[in-house]
Amino acid sequence: MGSKAVLWTGIGLCAAGAVGLVVGGLLDVDAADPWASVAGGAAALIGLALTLYVLVTQSSAPTAAAASVTASGERSVAAGGNIGSVATGDGSTATAPPAPTTPAPPPPPGGTVTASGDRSIAAGGDIGNASTGDS
Known part of the structure; x- marks a missing residue:
């Protein structure tokens, strides 16, 4: 389940609970009190479960490798x-x-930057000004 699905599930549960409590409060206030208690407890448990799910799935996601830079x-x-x-x-x-004129986007993580020849210059991003010759 993606994080957007978890988000929309939480929003849907909150909206359904709010509608149920308003309808219950308008029809019979005494009957709405126990339903509000049950709904609050259920919402708290579902919220805890969704939070733990997101934390577990994000912590087990692979992280991008650092760039390899060699001169x-x-x-x-x-x-x-x-x-x-x-x-x-x-x-x-x-x-x-x-x-x-505009900031350069950062280089993607995990790329390789290598400058291996004499006086070679390599960059994972932009090179503004470079001089490799003798004056």
């Missing part, structure tokens, strides 16, 4: 996220990248 070449750079500015060459400098 193995001479002067190589690897980052699991965005790289603003990087320079790997002799005497080269990295200038500030232009400001992004």
Whole structure:
């Protein structure tokens, strides 16, 4: 049972209970009192059961693996996220990248980022400015 189904089940039970109590209160107040007690107890037990179900199913769900980030070449750079500015060459400098117009979405978890050649650059997100040559 999905979390939306659990949510709608809870909402449906609350609505049915409220309608039942209003109808019972309008027809016979003395008869509504014991029904309210039974309905309250049943709602509490069902709510507890639904809460425990959601907690158990969420805790047993597999979690995403962390990203694998590797830089193995001479002067190589690897980052699991965005790289603003990087320079790997002799005497080269990295200038500030232009400001992004919209934020970049985060890289998906569990991805692999590898920079394996000399002066290679790899990123799990955006690279703003990179310089790999000598100046």
